[in-house]
Amino acid sequence: MSLPHNSNFIKCSTCSLKGFCLPMMLSHSDIDRLDNIIQRNKLLEKGTKVYSIGDKFTHIYAIRSGYLKSYSISDSGEEQITGFHLPGEIVGLEGINTGSHVGFSETLVPSHLCAIPYDKLDNLNSKIDGLRQQLFKIMSQEITHNHELMLMLNQKNADEKIATFLLSLSVRESLGKGLTTQFVLPMTRTDIANYLGLALETVSRIIGKLIKQDVISVDHRQVTINKVNILSELAGTSCHFVDPNQHN
Amino acid sequence: MSLPHNSNFIKCSTCSLKGFCLPMMLSHSDIDRLDNIIQRNKLLEKGTKVYSIGDKFTHIYAIRSGYLKSYSISDSGEEQITGFHLPGEIVGLEGINTGSHVGFSETLVPSHLCAIPYDKLDNLNSKIDGLRQQLFKIMSQEITHNHELMLMLNQKNADEKIATFLLSLSVRESLGKGLTTQFVLPMTRTDIANYLGLALETVSRIIGKLIKQDVISVDHRQVTINKVNILSELAGTSCHFVDPNQHN
DNA sequence: TCAAATGTTTGATCTAGGTTAAACTTTGAT
DNA sequence: ATCAAAGTTTAACCTAGATCAAACATTTGA
Numbered sequence: 001m002s003l004p005h006n007s008n009f010i011k012c013s014t015c016s017l018k019g020f021c022l023p024m025m026l027s028h029s030d031i032d033r034l035d036n037i038i039q040r041n042k043l044l045e046k047g048t049k050v051y052s053i054g055d056k057f058t059h060i061y062a063i064r065s066g067y068l069k070s071y072s073i074s075d076s077g078e079e080q081i082t083g084f085h086l087p088g089e090i091v092g093l094e095g096i097n098t099g100s101h102v103g104f105s106e107t108l109v110p111s112h113l114c115a116i117p118y119d120k121l122d123n124l125n126s127k128i129d130g131l132r133q134q135l136f137k138i139m140s141q142e143i144t145h146n147h148e149l150m151l152m153l154n155q156k157n158a159d160e161k162i163a164t165f166l167l168s169l170s171v172r173e174s175l176g177k178g179l180t181t182q183f184v185l186p187m188t189r190t191d192i193a194n195y196l197g198l199a200l201e202t203v204s205r206i207i208g209k210l211i212k213q214d215v216i217s218v219d220h221r222q223v224t225i226n227k228v229n230i231l232s233e234l235a236g237t238s239c240h241f242v243d244p245n246q247h248n
Numbered sequence: 249m250s251l252p253h254n255s256n257f258i259k260c261s262t263c264s265l266k267g268f269c270l271p272m273m274l275s276h277s278d279i280d281r282l283d284n285i286i287q288r289n290k291l292l293e294k295g296t297k298v299y300s301i302g303d304k305f306t307h308i309y310a311i312r313s314g315y316l317k318s319y320s321i322s323d324s325g326e327e328q329i330t331g332f333h334l335p336g337e338i339v340g341l342e343g344i345n346t347g348s349h350v351g352f353s354e355t356l357v358p359s360h361l362c363a364i365p366y367d368k369l370d371n372l373n374s375k376i377d378g379l380r381q382q383l384f385k386i387m388s389q390e391i392t393h394n395h396e397l398m399l400m401l402n403q404k405n406a407d408e409k410i411a412t413f414l415l416s417l418s419v420r421e422s423l424g425k426g427l428t429t430q431f432v433l434p435m436t437r438t439d440i441a442n443y444l445g446l447a448l449e450t451v452s453r454i455i456g457k458l459i460k461q462d463v464i465s466v467d468h469r470q471v472t473i474n475k476v477n478i479l480s481e482l483a484g485t486s487c488h489f490v491d492p493n494q495h496n
Numbered sequence: 497t498c499a500a501a502t503g504t505t506t507g508a509t510c511t512a513g514g515t516t517a518a519a520c521t522t523t524g525a526t
Numbered sequence: 527a528t529c530a531a532a533g534t535t536t537a538a539c540c541t542a543g544a545t546c547a548a549a550c551a552t553t554t555g556a
Contacts (some may be wrong), residue, residue, distance in 0.1 A: 030474075040253045072396075072399065073394050074399050074403065074484070075484060076484055078403055079397040080395070080398060080402060080403060082395040084400055093307060093388055093391060094388060094395065095387075095388070096384050096385055096390050097388035097389040097392055102291045102392050102395070103395060111529050122377070122380070122381065122384075125373075125374075125380060126373075126374055126375075126377060126380065127374075129370070129374060132374065132380070133370065136344050136370075136383075136384075137344055137345045139341075139344075139384070139387040139388070139391065140341055140342060140343070140344035140345035140387070141294070141345040141396070142391055143341055143342050143387065143388045143390055144342045144345055144350050145389065146391070146394035146397075146398075147320050147328070147330040147342065147350075148320075148329060148353060149394075149395065150330055150394075150398075150401065151320065151322050151326070151328040153398065153402060153445060154328060154401060154442070154443075154444075154445030155322065155326055155328060155445070157542070157543090158542075158543065165485070182447075187386075188502090188503065188504090189503070189504065189505095190503075190504095194402070195402075196402075197401060197402030197403070198543080198544090199543070199545075200503090200504085201504090201505080201506085201543090201544080201545080202542090202543060202544075204504060204505055204506085205505080205506080205543095208504095208505070208506085214259070220552090230292035230308075235323070236323060236324055236397065236548095262533070315545085390553085405512075405513090406512075406513065416541065436532085436533060436534090437533070437535095438533075438534095446513080446514090447513070447514050447515075448533090448534085449513090449514080449515085449516095449534090449535080449536085450512090450513060450514075452534060452535055453513095453535080453536080456534095468522085497556100498555105499554100499555100499556095500545100500553100500554085500555090500556100501552100501553085501554075501555100502551100502552080502553070502554090503549075503551080503552070503553085504549100504551065504552085505548105505551090506547100506548090506549085506550095507546105507547085507548090507549105507551070508545105508546085508547085509544100509545080509546080509547100509553075510540105510543105510544080510545075510546095511541100511543095511544080511545090512541105512543100512544090513540105513541095513542100514536085514539105514540080514541080514542090515537105515538105515539080515541090516535095516537105516538085516539080516540095517530100517537090517538090517539105518535100518536090519534100519535085519536085519537105520533105520534075520535070520536095521532100521534070521535090522531100522532080522533070522534085522542080523531085523532070523533085524528100524529100524530095524531085524532095524539090525528100525529095525530090525531095526527100526528085526529095526530105
């Protein structure tokens with residue numbers, strides 16, 4: 001009566017995210033080898049901790065659906081959000097170094113994760129060149145992303161930070177296909193403020209200003225970008241997703 | 249008449265940094281396999297660019313001696329220093345993702361580097377488990393370090409940032425052996441300010457204040473920490489390198 | 497369905513640290 | 527050895543955004 005533990009869940013080979021996730025560079029047969037080590041569990045409800053600080057590092061997690069936030073805690077107990085994570089992205093890599101997690105990750109909305117046991121992954125890494133290379137690319141990308149973040153935190157003012165943040169999410173939501181003008185903002189103002197190094201009142205004020213100027217509209221957690229060009233100007237990014245002939 | 253290109257340079261097996269660098273987990277014979285792909289060039293003079301933005305990514309670099317700074321440039325042309333690097337540390341990993349460097353790295357003082365061709369390294373990564381695992385650890389560590397940085401940039405005030413910065417360098421200089429109370433600060437005030445997201449005048453003022461309070465002394469580029477405990481209190485870090493019984 | 501908890505907005509005030517300016521010091525090239 | 531360039535210090539002033547405060551909105555769960 002024992003079925004494979006992931007028998008009634010989607011497989012990498014049929015997953016719509018396979019072109020953006022760990023299997024990106026793999027052949028059909030290698031995707032199956034990766035698939036065989038992945039554990040897919042039931043839907044995690046909102047607010048579930050994927051891992052906590054001090055937990056033994058055993059898996060990395062690919063997001064199949066949902067939204068995560070990762071954060072660490074300072075010596076003085078302050079929370080610092082280190083990232084928000086969308087489908088196709090990987091979390092947990094910070095645990096590799098010491099063998100224990102040095103931060104938390106939790107779901108912001110109900111989410112499906114693919115848990116990948118790191119020991120088995122390491123074994124495949126020695127055998128499947130494309131898998132190893134893709135994992136190195138993902139980690140390299142995270143380093144690059146952190147450098148961009150540093151630039152934002154150190155050099156941008158509050159308006160630029162908010163604009164950059166909104167654009168970044170809208171680009172990431174669209175999975176390489178330009179930019180979505182409608183997306184969900186599942187995190188609180190407090191979370192956004194913490195991530196961007198601002199006070200929550202400042203975040204609220206600036207989002208309010210953008211709404212008043214009709215650059216964006218917000219309906220509950222749903223954001224619509226009405227004037228992409230103005231938002232990218234504010235962000236201080238020559239956003240190559242924007243058609244230069246479109247003037248609104 | 250052709251000698252191996254690195255014949256008259258030190259090898260990993262006799263390098264004092266081998267316990268902190270890429271060879272950390274390797275057996276004697278595997279160290280030699282790594283050694284055989286490493287290129288060691290002549291001393292790079294101060295101000296030499298190791299790589300520039302847009303350069304094809306071909307090597308990663310281990311620092312044998314000296315001091316590097318890495319930085320990227322925003323769309324609007326602003327420089328953002330993303331890190332300072334000491335002997336035993338690796339630079340260039342940000343290039344893996346796209347195959348091109350997305351930032352600069354340059355020497356702050358005359359430096360010896362070990363250049364590791366990435367294609368050959370990847371080949372060894374498939375064969376030498378300890379090498380691959382160590383490289384993943386190094387990248388994971390860089391991610392963790394960036395999270396700590398984010399916490400510092402977002403939540404610490406100017407005094408705390410400077411104190412944290414000085415302590416961090418003093419710890420890294422000592423290569424896992426606690427903390428050095430005397431070390432060189434080869435970067436300019438402008439560099440420190442840029443890295444910490446402060447104005448250079450603020451950096452100057454705060455360092456001046458620390459000197460006046462005799463927490464540190466500065467002689468040209470040489471820093472001496474006189475009161476480690478006060479500095480760690482300022483940093484807001486329960487610094488476990490400090491003997492709690494030592495009260496100065 | 498209602499109340500408590502959680503999250504958001506808005507306004508008034510305050511301050512850390514940015515900006516401007518200018519003198520001073522060190523470094524490095526000739 | 528000299529001097530221009532680069533780096534540093536110090537002081538006066540100013541502002542972006544933090545903090546404080548209080549009303550308002552939404553979510554949750556009993």
